[in-house]
Each structure stands twice: as structure tokens, then as C-alpha cells.
Amino acid sequence: MTLSTEAIFTLTAVVVFCLGLYGLIASAHLVRKIMAINIMGSAVFLLFGSIARRNMLEQSDPVPQAMVITGIVVAVAATAFALTLARRIHAETGTTQLPEERGSE
Amino acid sequence: MSDSLVWSIVLPIIGSVGVFAIQTRHTPLIGCLFSLGTAVIVASVTYRVWRDGPLTHELAGWGAPLGIDLYADGLSAFMLASNGLVGLLISAAAFWYFQGGQPDKGDEVPNSQSFWPLWLFLWGSLNLAYLSSDAFNLYIAVELIGLAGVGLIVITGSTDSFIAAMRYLLVALLGSLSYLFGVALLYGEFHTLDIRLIAEHAGQVEGGLTMWAALALISVGLMVKTALFPLHFWLPPAHSSAAAPVSAILSALVVKATFYLMLRLWFGVFSEQMTVPFGQLFGVLGTCAIVGGSVQAILQRRLKMMVAYSTVAHIGYLFLLVPLTIPFRNGNDATWDFVGYSGGMYHLLSHALAKSAMFLAAGIAIASMGSDRLRHLRGMAQQLPLTTFAFGLAGVCLMGLPPSGGFVAKWFMVNAALDSGQWWWAIVLLLGGLLTTVYVFLVLRYAFLAPQPPHFTAPSRPLEVITLLLALLSLAIGLRAVEAFDLLEHGTPFLDATMEGGDP
Numbered sequence: 001m002t003l004s005t006e007a008i009f010t011l012t013a014v015v016v017f018c019l020g021l022y023g024l025i026a027s028a029h030l031v032r033k034i035m036a037i038n039i040m041g042s043a044v045f046l047l048f049g050s051i052a053r054r055n056m057l058e059q060s061d062p063v064p065q066a067m068v069i070t071g072i073v074v075a076v077a078a079t080a081f082a083l084t085l086a087r088r089i090h091a092e093t094g095t096t097q098l099p100e101e102r103g104s105e
Numbered sequence: 106m107s108d109s110l111v112w113s114i115v116l117p118i119i120g121s122v123g124v125f126a127i128q129t130r131h132t133p134l135i136g137c138l139f140s141l142g143t144a145v146i147v148a149s150v151t152y153r154v155w156r157d158g159p160l161t162h163e164l165a166g167w168g169a170p171l172g173i174d175l176y177a178d179g180l181s182a183f184m185l186a187s188n189g190l191v192g193l194l195i196s197a198a199a200f201w202y203f204q205g206g207q208p209d210k211g212d213e214v215p216n217s218q219s220f221w222p223l224w225l226f227l228w229g230s231l232n233l234a235y236l237s238s239d240a241f242n243l244y245i246a247v248e249l250i251g252l253a254g255v256g257l258i259v260i261t262g263s264t265d266s267f268i269a270a271m272r273y274l275l276v277a278l279l280g281s282l283s284y285l286f287g288v289a290l291l292y293g294e295f296h297t298l299d300i301r302l303i304a305e306h307a308g309q310v311e312g313g314l315t316m317w318a319a320l321a322l323i324s325v326g327l328m329v330k331t332a333l334f335p336l337h338f339w340l341p342p343a344h345s346s347a348a349a350p351v352s353a354i355l356s357a358l359v360v361k362a363t364f365y366l367m368l369r370l371w372f373g374v375f376s377e378q379m380t381v382p383f384g385q386l387f388g389v390l391g392t393c394a395i396v397g398g399s400v401q402a403i404l405q406r407r408l409k410m411m412v413a414y415s416t417v418a419h420i421g422y423l424f425l426l427v428p429l430t431i432p433f434r435n436g437n438d439a440t441w442d443f444v445g446y447s448g449g450m451y452h453l454l455s456h457a458l459a460k461s462a463m464f465l466a467a468g469i470a471i472a473s474m475g476s477d478r479l480r481h482l483r484g485m486a487q488q489l490p491l492t493t494f495a496f497g498l499a500g501v502c503l504m505g506l507p508p509s510g511g512f513v514a515k516w517f518m519v520n521a522a523l524d525s526g527q528w529w530w531a532i533v534l535l536l537g538g539l540l541t542t543v544y545v546f547l548v549l550r551y552a553f554l555a556p557q558p559p560h561f562t563a564p565s566r567p568l569e570v571i572t573l574l575l576a577l578l579s580l581a582i583g584l585r586a587v588e589a590f591d592l593l594e595h596g597t598p599f600l601d602a603t604m605e606g607g608d609p
Contacts, residue, residue, distance in 0.1 A: 017282075017286060021279075024275065030271065033275055037275065037279065037282070040279070040282045041282055043286075044282055044285050044286050047286065047289045047290075048289050048292075051289060051292055051293040054293065061296075063298075064289070064292065067241050067292075070241075070245065071244075074245065074248050077252070081252060082274055082275070085267060086271065088259075088267050089264075089267050089268060089271055092267060093264060093268075099268060
């Protein structure tokens with residue numbers, strides 16, 4: 001049995017999502033956490049892409065693509081905000097980690 | 106005229122952009138006026154739903170499945186109205202809080218110039234969440250609520266608030282991405298995003314596994330944002346480090362929005378998956394939240410942390426609604442599921458009123474007594490009689506003593522538990538009330554001790570009065586609940602479900 005292209009993309013999305021989740025939990029550095037969130041976001045966008053293809057085989061479905069564009073806009077805004085907060089935390093406390101994760105270092 | 110649905114979202118956002126772009130010293134006043142306008146529109150929407158039943162509005166004339174629909178049924182209107190009532194009073198409180206220059210201990214005066222745009226924006230996003238009938242649009246609403254909420258926490262400018270806000274932001278983004286993953290799966294299955302269209306076709310799809318995966322992702326994502334035990338770790342620091350009106354907004358309104366989304370999706374889209382084990386699972390999680398949150402609240406030595414943990418516990422009550430609305434025994438044609446549902450929703454409203462009163466009272470006490478520690482609250486009853494009274498009344502409502510709104514809610518939920526043969530949830534409900542009593546009395550005990558020579562600063566009188574008003578309202582809604590239950594009947598999934606006979 002061979003996997004269809006769409007199935008491969010869907011599975012990839014699941015794997016990438018889990019990698020991002022792992023990064024979010026396992027890394028202590030705030031910038032790494034923010035990047036992990038972005039990786040999870042990319043996984044969701046990839047899933048939308050594969051769904052766009054699966055729904056209409058002639059040409060791809062534009063609705064998921066519109067959602068991806070909107071999702072990217074939201075992700076950019078959220079990332080900018082998160083990075084600003086991380087910078088501010090660094091300026092105030094001199095560290096780039098949340099207090100509960102500092103003990104393990 | 107379904108335009109008022111649109112205006113209840115657009116007006117606060119116009120206000121938000123307006124007060125952000127044009128900052129004058131009248132910003133607080135303008136912010137209050139926009140709050141009043143929003144509350145009036147929301148009240149008119151609620152009244153029309155109550156009188157005529159569900160309203161629909163097709164944005165720009167493009168209906169679902171291609172366009173986005175706004176839809177207000179009893180549940181939406183109930184949420185809109187609770188939000189409007191509590192939001193308006195918190196706006197008034199914020200007007201006096203920031204004007205009186207009441208800094209929380211150790212911090213500089215919170216920046217009210219950034220409070221008003223963020224709060225109005227948050228209110229608009231909340232209304233969007235309650236009215237939108239499109240799963241992706243709900244994602245946008247959830248994301249906007251999260252971003253505005255995080256922004257509101259950091260306006261105090263304290264280091265603690267930055268750390269709490271960062272944690273909240275990461276959790277909020279994780280939650281909404283998990284939700285979005287679930288939405289993608291739903292779109293793959295149904296080729297539409299409209300919740301009502303999906304609900305119509307939910308029985309016909311074969312992808313049971315996909316539906317369960319989507320349900321799990323959406324539920325976990327929203328649970329994280331609702332701070333349901335054991336995913337509540339971010340809530341107490343975030344809610345307790347914010348300025349008092351912001352704590353009130355977050356605890357009373359924001360966590361309820363994601364709970365509403367869960368209800369909407371569970372009983373609309375995932376009605377096939379609402380099985381008895383699912384309900385019992387959420388009952389157990391709710392029980393853990395009630396017990397864990399209350400015990401943590403009792404152990405706290407700081408007033409705002411205690412009130413924040415109390416929110417964790419009371420979110421648990423909301424989730425007891427789930428087992429009380431899923432048909433537990435076959436062939437049961439009683440309407441206990443609607444009773445349990447309205448009890449849960451009434452708890453949501455009374456908790457919103459009582460908890461905002463409690464957080465405002467805590468803010469006043471901390472500012473006036475100069476400390477956040479419980480043992481520094483000695484003599485509070487003598488020096489802040491109004492505030493202590495408000496705190497006590499809010500406590501009565503949270504404990505669920507008559508004649509408060511909390512009592513009505515608990516009465517209905519206990520009845521539903523007994524009628525459906527699930528007596529164990531009744532025990533949990535009563536035990537939770539007992540635990541609430543313990544931590545409310547811990548505060549009151551200190552309040553009534555002989556005063557220590559304090560650094561006392563007189564609070565702003567109107568702020569005290571508004572806080573007392575919120576507390577009194579949380580009692581007053583216990584006197585008459587018929588209209589609220591009539592409202593909830595419009596478009597409810599529960600009364601219909603019982604007609605079909607409980608399928609297991």
C-alpha cells in the first residue's frame with residue numbers, strides 16, 4: 001500500500017506539531033519556546049495545505065489557503081508581542097527563562 | 106434588523122482604536138461612554154433574542170458555507186448579557202480606580218492610557234466569540250482575547266506581571282494552535298467551517314476517528330485556556346499580578362469565553378461523541394479543580410492569590426455541567442439535562458459578578474492597607490466597612506448560600522445530579538461550598554481582628570460603591586431567575602435532545 005501525497009503531508013504535519021510541542025515544553029530559553037510555537041503553527045498551516053489539496057483534486061481549495069494567510073498574520077503579531085515581552089523580562093531580571101525553569105540549570 | 110449583532114462587535118473595536126489613536130486626558134471618560142454604548146447594544150440583542158428567538162446575520166450578505174454568519178441564540182445572548190452587565194460595572198470601577206491613582210503595593214500607578222484601548226478591544230473580541238458561528242472566526246476571536254488579555258496584565262509594569270504574562274501568552278498560543286489543528290481536521294471532514302452546518306451533518310460522517318481527534322485537540326486547546334485543572338498552573342500568578350480591574354476582567358469574563366466555546370462545540374458539533382464516560386471524565390476533572398483549587402486557596406497567605414485560586418475552583422463547578430447534561434440513563438424523558446445546564450450557566454453569571462466584586466474589594470483593601478498579606482488585613486472591617494461587606498457578600502454568593510445567585514445555581518445543579526441518579530456530583534457540589542466557606546472566613550477573620558496601627562490610605566468612595574453594587578447584584582440575581590432560564594431555552598440543544606429519547 002502506498003501513501004497518497006496528501007496523507008504524507010498530513011502525517012508530516014502531525015510529526016512537526018509534536019516536535020514543536022516537545023520544544024515548547026523541553027527548552028527553557030524563551031526565544032526557543034517562541035520558535036517552538038511558530039513551528040507548531042507551521043505544522044497547522046501544512047495540514048491546511050494538505051486539506052486544500054485533498055478536498056478538490058482538480059485544483060486546490062482556496063478556503064484553507066485564505067485561513068493560512070490569516071493564521072500567518074496572527075502568528076506574526078503574536079510572535080512580535082512575545083518577543084517584546086521576552087526582551088522586557090530579560091531587561092528586568094537579566095535572564096531569559098521563566099522562574100520555574102531556572103532551578104534546573 | 107440584525108445589524109445590532111455587528112455593532113456589538115464593531116462599536117467596542119471602534120472605541121478601542123479611537124482611544125488608542127487620540128489620547129487625551131478624557132480617555133477614561135470616552136472609554137466609559139463606549140462601554141455604556143456597547144452594553145446598550147448588547148442589551149438590545151439580548152432582549153430581541155429573549156422575545157423572538159435566535160437571530161442570524163450574514164456578514165456582507167455572503168451566507169455560510171462560503172461566508173461567515175453571526176448567530177445569537179439563548180446561550181450567546183446569555184453570555185453577551187452577562188458580559189455586558191459585568192463589563193459595564195468593571196468599566197465604571199476602572200474609571201475610578203485609575204483616576205484615584207490607586208497603585209497596587211510597590212508598583213507605580215498603572216498606565217490607564219493603555220487600559221482603555223485594550224479593554225475595549227478585549228470586549229469586542231469576547232462579543233465576537235459569542236456571536237460567531239464560524240469555527241475559524243472563533244479561532245481569531247480566541248487569539249484576540251488572549252493577546253488583549255496578556256496586554257492588560259502587563260500594564261502594571263511590574264516584573265512579576267511580565268513573567269506571568271509571558272507564561273500566559275505561551276499557554277494561550279499553545280491552546281489556540283491546538284484548537285486550530287482541530288478546526289483543520291473538521292474542515293477536512295465537512296468542507297465547511299460553519300458550526301451549525303457541521304452540526305447538521307455531524308451524524309452522517311464516517312470518520313469517527315477524525316472526529317475524536319478533532320474533539321481531543323479542540324478540548325485540550327480550550328481547556329488550557331479555560332485553566333481547567335490540571336492545566337490551571339498559569340492562572341493564579343497571571344490573575345493576581347494584574348491591576349484590580351484587570352484581575353476582575355480576566356477572572357470574571359475571559360476564562361468564561363473559552364468555556365462557552367467548549368459548550369458550543371461539544372453539544373453542537375460533537376454531539377455524537379458526548380457519551381457518558383466523556384461526561385464523567387469532565388466531572389472528575391471539575392471535582393479535582395474544586396478540591397485542588399479550594400485547598401490551594403486555603404493555603405495562600407496573599408489575598409489576591411487566594412482569590413485567584415478560588416477562580417480555579419469555580420471553573421471546576423462549570424465543568425460539572427457536562428456530566429449533568431449528558432443522558433445518563435436510557436429512556437429518561439425528564440428535563441434534568443436542561444436543569445443542570447441552566448444551573449451551570451447561572452453559576453457562570455453569579456461567579457462573574459461575585460468574583461469581580463471580590464477582586465475589586467481585594468484591590469481596594471491592598472491599596473488602602475498597604476499590603477497583600479492576609480495578616481496585614483487586621484482591622485479592615487473597621488476601616489473599610491463597605492469593602493469588607495462587599496467581600497463578604499461576594500463570599501456568600503460563592504459559597505452558594507441563599508438568597509444568592511450561587512445558591513440558585515447550586516440548587517439546580519444538585520437537583521439535576523439527584524434526578525439523573527448521579528448523586529456523587531451533588532456531594533462534590535456541597536463539599537465545594539464548604540471549602541469556599543473556609544477561605545472566605547479566613548479573610549474575614551483577619552478583617553475583624555483589632556486594628557494594628559496601619560499606613561492607611563482612604564480608598565475612592567465611588568470605587569467602593571461600585572464594588573458593593575457588584576456584590577449586591579450577585580445576591581439579587583438569586584431572587585429572580587425565570588427570565589434568564591427563558592432566555593437559555595432559545596435554541597438550546599438540551600430540550601430537543603430529550604425528545605429523541607436518550608441515546609447512550
